[in-house]
Amino acid sequence: MLRSYCLVALRNLWKHKLFSAINVFGLASGLVVCFLAVAHIKGVFDYDNFHPNRDRTYRVITDVTNRTSGRAVYATSPLALAPALKRDYSFVDEAVRVMEVPDEEMTGNNKRLNVDNFAVDPGFFRLFNFPLEKGRPATEPRTIVLTHKTAVRFFGSSDVVGNVLTHRSLGPLTITGVLADLPLNTHFRFDALISLTIYQNPDPQDPFWGWQQYDNGYTYVLLNPSASANNLERVLSSISGRANRDLRSPNGSRYSLRTQALTRISPSRERLSRSLINECTYEDLVGEFFIGLITLLLAGFNYVNLTLARSIGRAREVGIRKVVGALRWQVMGQFMAESVILALLALGLAYGMAEVIRTMPLPQYQFMIRLKWDFHLWLLLIGFTLIVGLLAGLAPARILSGFEPAQVFRSYTGLRVIRGLSFRKTLIVVQFTISLVAMIVLVSIVRQFHFFSTADYGFRRDRLLTIRIDDQSAQRMISALNQLAGVERVTATSDLLSELNDSQYIRRERNGRDSAQAALVAVDSNFLQTMDLTLLAGRNLPTPDGAALRGQPSRFALLNEEAVRTFRLGNPVEAVGRSLWLNDSTEVQITGVLKSFRFGWLTQPIKPLLLVHQPRQFRYVSVAVAQGAEQTVLAETKRIWKRLLPYEPFTGEWYDDQLSRKYDNRETLNLLSLLIGMALSIACLGLLGIVTYNTQMRIKEVGIRKVMGATVAQIVALLSWSFVKLLLIAGLVSYPLGYLAGTALLSYFPYRVTVGFETFGLCVGVLLVIGGLTIGLRTYRAAQANPTDSLRTE
Incomplete structure (x- = not known):
């Protein structure tokens, strides 16, 4: 029976190639967004899982309160903390500092390149498992280790031990080793590590190295096996209490220290100031998963609409199957088999689309470059796809399998799948509302970045040539x-x-x-x-x-x-x-x-x-x-x-060009545009399905009107108006939602544009043009049909 279901399903899909292609593309679009979200989320939970003793490693973070800005949480802590912990507390096996180094440009081998540097204590190489490809760690003063990629950028190979790089502020640094390129599943991101011993005997009374400043570096602590985080928490509370007694800030700042487990850095339950670039929060993951789920839901709506649009063509098939003895669950099985096969075909297309996205320079998806399509991942994706196929096919299967043979054979073209089409019209409105809200948000982001690159900074920016000397x-x-x-x-x-x-x-x-x-x-x-x-x-x-x-x-x-x-x-x-x-x-x-x-x-x-x-x-x-x-x-x-x-x-450059390039987020905007384009195309495909269904249901009406003298334009207007109303309703619903979403997003920027009627008008105009073309072309084709074909007795 299963073999029969599959053969009939494949024949039906091949017979209706256009509808099959549209369905496959719609499901693939939803699946690929979900796959990207699932793969990214899986990668985020795997961050830093390659370090030894990760369950005993903690980062110290700082809660800061002051009179002007209230409370803030910093991923950093005072630079005096690590030496004090290692010196005074026996339950601490290791405590290291990681400090960002300014002035990132370095010179070597007659090349001047920008390099992301950290200065680290010698214990960093014992605490974290970043394996050396060649040489030894940078533990002595004025030494540095490079990643493999950075070594090749400067010298063309990784055989660079003993060579010298010159830092703009720190001077010459001797290369002692080359690290293997960093794994993508780590919250660290750097090109080189400089030994922190270059700052020999810093003055503890200096606020930079003392207890007054808490945002100059990061502190990581390894506890011995018999200790717990509570031991460290009590010590940190005592230390911050003593430091606050000596802290006098113009804005009344006070701070307290607490631990953050290495396993909780990514994803984090709270957003931290001065966090490293690869740190992600649960809020980010929820938003990302929600985007994938919404896109897949739109694809499911699209499948339901298109499948029901072909219901007239399948009605007689259902009637004959029931007459010869097929039970309803067997008919449902046939339609569910078609849905699953479509989903599996969409899985293949989604895989190809994901491979294309992997080659795109999108920072948030760089982890996919090394994504391995192994057995476990394929098993997860296939299982997910089968569930999607079954859920997407459930509603059409229940509706189509409910046809009564007597009704089908008596009135083939007069069959009504869903009375009034209210459910399916609601789906169309929901699809276009979501697409419009997404478009409004995207246009708001584009306008915001355009504002950044063209804003009045309060100083001269035009006809200003800057030269780096x-x-x-x-x-x-x-x-x-x-x-x-x-x-x-x-x-x-x-x-x-x-x-x-x-x-x-x-x-x-x-x-x-x-x-x-x-x-x-x-x-x-x-x-x-x-x-x-x-x-x-x-x-x-x-x-x-x-x-x-x-x-x-x-x-x-x-x-x-x-x-x-x-x-x-x-x-x-x-x-x-x-x-x-x-x-x-x-x-x-x-x-x-x-x-x-x-x-x-x-x-x-x-x-x-x-x-x-x-x-x-x-x-x-x-x-x-x-x-x-x-x-x-x-x-x-x-x-x-x-x-x-x-x-x-x-090195000369016009200042205007530099400011424009500074806020050039073309890669991120391209990704957002791709996602929104997918959502809009899926919505248009759903609209195509319901328009096709409606014109098939009214084919005799169209024939009679043409015989009575109606013009093609009148018939197109008659058939189109009910769908144009759906687009207008979607526009009315989406404006307040888009305004709230865009305003909430822009509220993170102290200087921002507003979500005005120009943004809404542009988005609705695009919607009406694309949706109007979808409706107009299909209804025009129906209005051009020969009346004798539609009125012929069946």
Whole structure:
């Protein structure tokens, strides 16, 4: 019997190739999204399962409370914590620090490349199982280990032990080993590990290395087998209590320390600040699984609609089967067999689509590059597909197997599957509502990123040429550029304003503990005029004297309004003349206060900023160019670069282009567009099914109307209006839902666009065009039919 079911199912699928292809594509689209979600979720739960003693390894995280921003949870902890735990508590087998290293560009083998670095304690290589391919760990001062991929990038092979890489801030580093490329199922992501012993004998009174700062590095602890997390929790509570007694912050910050098991880092139950890039939360996984489930549900709706659309063609088959003695469950078995076969065909297509997606540069799916289609995974996917096939075919099988033979043979074309079609019309509205909400969210995201790349930052960004000079003489480059016609002003800085992601602690008093974080940028006296910044009080940085021109730093600084509020310096006028301490030996006097402007990432609020004159830190030269002179100045600048640095590639770039590229999330947007395109195509296929069914049910009516003189346009309008109404209803339902979803998503950004009628109008316009074409083409074909064919007696 099963063999008979399969043969008949294959014949029916082959006979109706178009409907079969549409069904297979719809189910495959839903399955591939589910497969991606399931594979990703499975990978997230497998994170860091290759480390020894992972059940005894913990990361220390920090709960922070303050008067201004309330409570926040940091994945980091004070750098003084690990040495104290290892020194004072016998139940701690190992405690290591992992610190992100700024200034990621490194030089080696005549190449200058960006490298993601961590500085780690020697115990890191004992605690974590990142196997060495060659050499030995980086445990001595000024040593480094590279991943295999990084070694090949610099030297073309992994035989690099003994070679030297030069870090911009840390200087030369000797390569002692090469790590195998990192497994994808780890929350760490780095290109190189530098020995933390490069910072020899750090001052424990320095806030950076002491107990005052909790966001400079990560602490991992390995407990001995007889200890438990409760032992460590009690110790951490005591340590944080002592640290808070000495902590005096301008915003009243206090913190407490607690443990997070290595097995709970991914997925995490809470979202942490300063978490590593590969950390995922349960909230992320629920959202991802929900997207996959919704897409698969749409595909199931589509299958039901298309199967019922062919019900008229299957009615006589059902009647004959019942007349010759088939029971209802046997007829249901036939339709269920067809559904399962379709699902298995969709599984094959979904596999091909997943293989294509694996080649796409999508960061969130990089784990799929090494995804192994092993027996267990195939068993899981086949089982999942069979369940989907059975569930999708259940409703059509029950409906079609319920046909009465007498009714079928008496009135073949007058058969009604579902009276009023209310259920199936509801499915159409639901499908298009979901698709519209997804489109509104996508368009909102696109508009948000466009806003990021074109926003008014509060400083000049047009006709500004930025040149990275690194360790070259800024003054020599500035002198040459100032001679060019079309150059308005030239300034030198340590960083570009759009890239200020790092900050350091500044204190109001030399020995005080009332420190706060602020971004620190080295600039010259031309910076304000070049960047069109507004000075609210005081004066600009003084013009450098002879000592400053020779590279000596000055003792003056400019602050933004946010820094004045953070350090509680009163109003801008009162802040002028006050002093701040950059460290124990560097005091700067405030000469002026700037109107706050946006720097760093626009996804974050404005933070405190200090501008100081430190010529040795200059790494960029920015050139303000007059209108119409852009190409001339660019060509002349390249000529000057060639003369001054003949062996270095030109590093100039227009600031506008850089800001646009900074917020270029094309890969993520392409993925979202692909998913939404799938959802919309599935909805259109479902609409095609119900339109096909309806036109078949009204074929005699169409013939009579044509005989009575109705035109094709009138018939198309008559058949289409009820479906156009479904699209309009979907639009009305989706607008408030899309507005709420888009607004909730955009609320994470401090500077954002709004979900207005222009977004809704664009999405509804796309819906009406695509849906209208689907309806119009099918109804037009029905209206063109010959009346004699539809009115002929059967």
